[in-house]
Structure formats: structure tokens, C-alpha cells
Amino acid sequence: xxxxxxxxxxxxxxxxxxETLYLLGEQERxxxxxxxAVRPPQVRREKPRVSAxxxxxxxxxxxxxxxxxxxxxxxxxxxxAELIRAGIAVHAFNQRDxxxxxxxxxxxxxxxxxxxxxxxxxxxxxxxxxxxxxSARGLPRPKVYCEEWDDPLIGGIGWxxxxxxxxxxxxxFADKAKAKAAKDRVIQPQEVVAAAPDVILASWCGKKVVSExxxxxxxxDTIPAVRNNRIVEIKSPxxxxxGPAALTDGLDAIVAALRASI
Numbered sequence: 001x002x003x004x005x006x007x008x009x010x011x012x013x014x015x016x017x018x019e020t021l022y023l024l025g026e027q028e029r030x031x032x033x034x035x036x037a038v039r040p041p042q043v044r045r046e047k048p049r050v051s052a053x054x055x056x057x058x059x060x061x062x063x064x065x066x067x068x069x070x071x072x073x074x075x076x077x078x079x080x081a082e083l084i085r086a087g088i089a090v091h092a093f094n095q096r097d098x099x100x101x102x103x104x105x106x107x108x109x110x111x112x113x114x115x116x117x118x119x120x121x122x123x124x125x126x127x128x129x130x131x132x133x134x135s136a137r138g139l140p141r142p143k144v145y146c147e148e149w150d151d152p153l154i155g156g157i158g159w160x161x162x163x164x165x166x167x168x169x170x171x172x173f174a175d176k177a178k179a180k181a182a183k184d185r186v187i188q189p190q191e192v193v194a195a196a197p198d199v200i201l202a203s204w205c206g207k208k209v210v211s212e213x214x215x216x217x218x219x220x221d222t223i224p225a226v227r228n229n230r231i232v233e234i235k236s237p238x239x240x241x242x243g244p245a246a247l248t249d250g251l252d253a254i255v256a257a258l259r260a261s262i
Contacts, residue, residue, distance in 0.1 A: 006113035007067035007089075013051045013079065014072040016101075016243020017093070018043055020108045023244060024117055031064045036206075038237050039245055051079070058082055068111065072242075095242045096180050097158040102126065104243065125247045129166055132255060136168025142198035142258055144169040145225065146177075148240065150204055150213065153187045159242050164201070167254040172197050193219050200225040201257060202233050205240055209233035232257040 011032040012018045018037045021027050027043075032050040037043050050060045056079045061069065071080045071092045080090045091111065095104045102122045109118020144164045146156025156164070161177030164170070171177060172195035176185045200223075202209040211231045220226050234257070239250035 004067050006111065009064065009066045009068075010112075011050060011061055011064060011066045011069045012037070013056060013070065013076055014053070014093075014241065015039060015237065016072070016104065016241045016245070017070040017108055018047075019241075019244050020105050020118075020121075021112070023121055024109055024112070024114050026112045026114060029112060031066060032061060036237070036241075055079070058086070062086060062088070070108070095159075098129070098162045098247070101159060101242050101244075101247060121244075125244070129247065129251075132251060133166045133168075136166070136255075136258075139168050139259075142169050143172050143196065143224075144199045144201060144258070145172050145192055145195060145197035147200060147202045147214075148185070148205060149182070150202075153189060153192070154182050155185045155187050156201070157185065157240075157242075159246055160201075160203075160239055163239075163246065163251050163254055164258075167251060167258050169199065169254075169258045189217055190219065193223060196223055197225050198228075198230060199257060200231045201254065202231060203236045203239050205236050230257075230260075232260075 008029060009031045010029045012030060013034050015034055015037045018030060018033050019039045021030055022040050030047055033043060033047045034051050035049040036053060050057050054075050066088060069083050069088055069090045071090060073094055080092050083090050093104050095101050102125060105122045106118050109115050146160050146164060148154045148156055155173040155176050156171065158177050161171040161174050173187060179185050200214060202214065214231055215226050225231060234253045238245050238253055
């Protein structure tokens with residue numbers, strides 16, 4: 001397969017690289033996307049879907065003759081390996097914190113030959129984060145429990161924990177948030193009771209949050225967030241993709257949830 005720079009035909013197997021390429025005005029290069037890609041909304045009409053998160057239609061990807069496939073994390077390692085063996089160029093991202101998200105944006109820009117545009121986009125997000133952090137200074141800082149999954153309970157990942165801090169809250173499981181793997185962020189229900197968060201932010205990866213189920217957990221009626229009805233769902237596409245969505249609409253949703261609790 002002939003190599004091109006910048007690559008003319010890109011397949012994105014997660015949503016955040018899709019959104020980044022659209023924001024950079026380079027969406028014409030995208031020839032296939034993840035089924036989870038919903039930002040911007042027109043992507044669902046414009047681009048063929050070739051993968052879920054941990055599975056992909058390799059034959060469909062090959063038929064698109066990509067110059068480059070963008071993947072994310074160890075969970076897509078088997079897909080990446082299969083594509084590499086088939087002679088496809090693959091770039092695997094692995095960002096788990098805000099610095100990593102900003103680096104991903106700059107890297108995607110470099111890969112498609114719009115380095116300066118990507119730097120401007122990332123710098124704009126950095127300024128936005130500083131502004132929101134400044135606006136939260138001096139306000140009371142609620143204790144926050146972020147729940148990414150309900151069975152078992154899995155706490156928020158690194159970038160979510162950092163965004164809570166920027167929004168003006170304190171993640172009660174900030175230490176666990178540094179762990180990359182979900183299994184290392186498992187939390188026992190009694191730990192949440194002991195942490196006594198003022199706000200619960202729930203974003204169950206790919207399914208609707210059921211607040212009644214959270215309220216009904218044994219002993220959780222003593223938690224301030226439950227007592228004061230401060231359980232807030234944040235839709236997973238806004239916060240669980242480590243890309244522009246998390247730094248914009250995701251962060252705004254966190255800010256709204258925390259300010260409502262003051």
C-alpha cells in the first residue's frame with residue numbers, strides 16, 4: 001500500500017480522534033469510524049462505521065484502503081496487531097489524563113500536517129481550563145465521588161478526576177483515579193459511605209444511570225450526596241472519551257453539577 005503524507009485515508013477506531021479531525025477541518029481524510037462516534041452529530045451520516053470499542057470489522061477496514069488507522073489503549077491492542085500484520089500503518093494513543101488529551105490533539109494535527117492549527121486548538125483548551133479553575137477559586141469545594149460503572153463500582157479515571165478539580169471539587173478517590181486499568185479503580189460500597197461525598201457524578205459507560213439504584217444501596221442513605229439529592233448523571237460521550245468533548249461539554253456539565261451543590 002502506498003504511503004502518503006499527510007495520510008489521505010484515515011480510519012478512527014475511537015471517538016476522540018474523529019472529533020479532533022473535524023475540529024481541525026480535516027474530516028475529509030476520515031473514511032471509517034467507531035460505532036460510538038457521535039461528535040459532531042453529522043459524523044453518523046457522513047462516515048461508515050467499522051468498529052465497536054474492543055472489536056472491529058477487519059475486512060471492512062481493509063476494504064477502505066486506509067493510509068493510517070488511529071486506535072486507543074491496550075483494549076484495542078488485538079485489533080491493532082491484526083491490522084499491523086495486514087500491512088496497515090497504525091498509531092495507538094493511550095492518553096489517560098488532561099496532559100495526554102492535549103498531546104493527542106497536537107499529535108493528530110502533526111500526523112495530518114496541520115501542526116500549527118492543532119497547537120492553537122490545544123492552547124485554546126488550556127486557556128479555557130485555566131479560566132474555569134480561576135472562576136472556582138474561593139468557592140466551597142464539594143467532595144465528589146465519580147462512578148464510571150455500577151457492578152462492580154468503578155471510580156473515575158484520571159482525566160475525569162482532574163476535571164473535577166478544575167471545576168472546583170475534590171475527587172474522594174483521586175489516588176485510585178491515577179490507575180489506568182478499570183480493575184485497579186474498583187471501589188467497595190462501604191468506602192463511598194466512609195468518604196461521605198457531597199456530590200455523586202455517575203457516568204455508566206454506554207448505559208443510562210439509574211439514580212434510584214444508587215440511592216437504594218445499603219447504608220448509602222447516610223451519604224450527604226444521597227441525602228441532599230445530589231446524584232448527577234453525565235452522559236458517557238461527554239466525559240468518558242479522552243478528547244475535546246471532555247474538555248468542553250464534559251467539563252461544563254461537571255461545573256454545573258458542582259455549582260448547583262454550593
